[in-house]
Amino acid sequence: MKLNFFFLTIVAITFSIFVTAEVPEKKVREIHDKILTVDTHCDTPMAILDDKFDVGKRNNPPQSRVDFPRMKEGGLDAIFFAAFTGQRERTSENIENAYKMANQMIDATYEACRKYNDMAEVATNSADALRLEKQGKSAIYIGMENGFPLGTDIKRVKEFYDRGVRYITLCHSLNNDICDSSSDRKGPEHNGLSDFGKEVVNEMNSLGMMVDVSHISDKAFYDVIKLSKAPVIASHSSVRAIAHHNRNMTDEMIKTLAKNGGVLQICLLDVYIKDPDTTTVRYKKEKELNRIYDTGYESMTNDEKKKLREEWRSLRENYPNVLPTVADCVDHIDYVKNLVGIDYVGIGSDFDGGGGVNGCADVSEFPNITAEMLKRGYTGEEISKVWGGNFFRVFKQVETLAN
Numbered sequence: 001m002k003l004n005f006f007f008l009t010i011v012a013i014t015f016s017i018f019v020t021a022e023v024p025e026k027k028v029r030e031i032h033d034k035i036l037t038v039d040t041h042c043d044t045p046m047a048i049l050d051d052k053f054d055v056g057k058r059n060n061p062p063q064s065r066v067d068f069p070r071m072k073e074g075g076l077d078a079i080f081f082a083a084f085t086g087q088r089e090r091t092s093e094n095i096e097n098a099y100k101m102a103n104q105m106i107d108a109t110y111e112a113c114r115k116y117n118d119m120a121e122v123a124t125n126s127a128d129a130l131r132l133e134k135q136g137k138s139a140i141y142i143g144m145e146n147g148f149p150l151g152t153d154i155k156r157v158k159e160f161y162d163r164g165v166r167y168i169t170l171c172h173s174l175n176n177d178i179c180d181s182s183s184d185r186k187g188p189e190h191n192g193l194s195d196f197g198k199e200v201v202n203e204m205n206s207l208g209m210m211v212d213v214s215h216i217s218d219k220a221f222y223d224v225i226k227l228s229k230a231p232v233i234a235s236h237s238s239v240r241a242i243a244h245h246n247r248n249m250t251d252e253m254i255k256t257l258a259k260n261g262g263v264l265q266i267c268l269l270d271v272y273i274k275d276p277d278t279t280t281v282r283y284k285k286e287k288e289l290n291r292i293y294d295t296g297y298e299s300m301t302n303d304e305k306k307k308l309r310e311e312w313r314s315l316r317e318n319y320p321n322v323l324p325t326v327a328d329c330v331d332h333i334d335y336v337k338n339l340v341g342i343d344y345v346g347i348g349s350d351f352d353g354g355g356g357v358n359g360c361a362d363v364s365e366f367p368n369i370t371a372e373m374l375k376r377g378y379t380g381e382e383i384s385k386v387w388g389g390n391f392f393r394v395f396k397q398v399e400t401l402a403n
């Protein structure tokens, strides 16, 4: 009896040491460097355009969170550069400006990859990431965040596909001609997906372009799932049961997405990971800046835009936020794993668009996520699914189902 107790105590102690111990860095790197890794959302093209930022040189956070040298350091094989346009009033002039802006971001991405062709290449199909990894190059995929540049011209879907765009996030923080947004204060306008939005989803299906449901309203999400012939992605969204933001996905939505065969790429942006402390000065000031951004960013001049981004930066420096940790992020991965299984979750950082947490402030720190998963007992196979296996399964299926 006594011996049994002694034995059980030893087992319990060993187990607790095992689960709390840090995983040796060598083991983390071994696994992390072996697997194919992808981050499905960053807003770096905006920085390339606006700040004349050099993506081929090593930079530092918080000014910049993604560049080719740090992708190497962080063992990140592939990334989606988003051609992002903020939503403005849907006049033909604004649509043309957004169209022009999206094209400039795509041009800037090609240009950067041409300039640093020993480090990176624009990738356009699901097999490219592995091919480029073998050549020691980063795969730079192009996504489009917000379908605003399409206006109501269905031909533009193919036009952007031909330019290399492989997903379209149907909308951003406001409703557009495609669908309702999860965060438009005016509420729904189309009751989900509009008729034009339906055409867009069908066209994307037939071209082999991924439909991105991040940012869209819950009703629009269910409309997309019902209509889409191919599984869909949420390129950067997290779990609403943990962080109660409308941008995140409810359990019901995650279950529906999994049933559809799609994937939820956890977004590493503070308020999508953890509910904020609403009593701080920083919270109040940031809310004000966000309001200015939401209501007027797109009509600002380039200098005003730059000034607003600088105000954001200085706010972050003067009132340092208690950022969520890597462990908080992996809680979201755990949650999805427990809810629907390991096959439906991945990572979309939103770096250079607000993403970044304590312990994972830029792409060079991605191995810390792998370390946390190892610490929690994830197998190499599970980690490989989270870092790319799941996403590339969906990407490939979208290509296969194209006409």
Ligand SMILES: [Zn+2]
Pocket (backbone or CB within 6 Å): 145, 215, 236, 350, 353
């Ligand atoms: Zn976004």
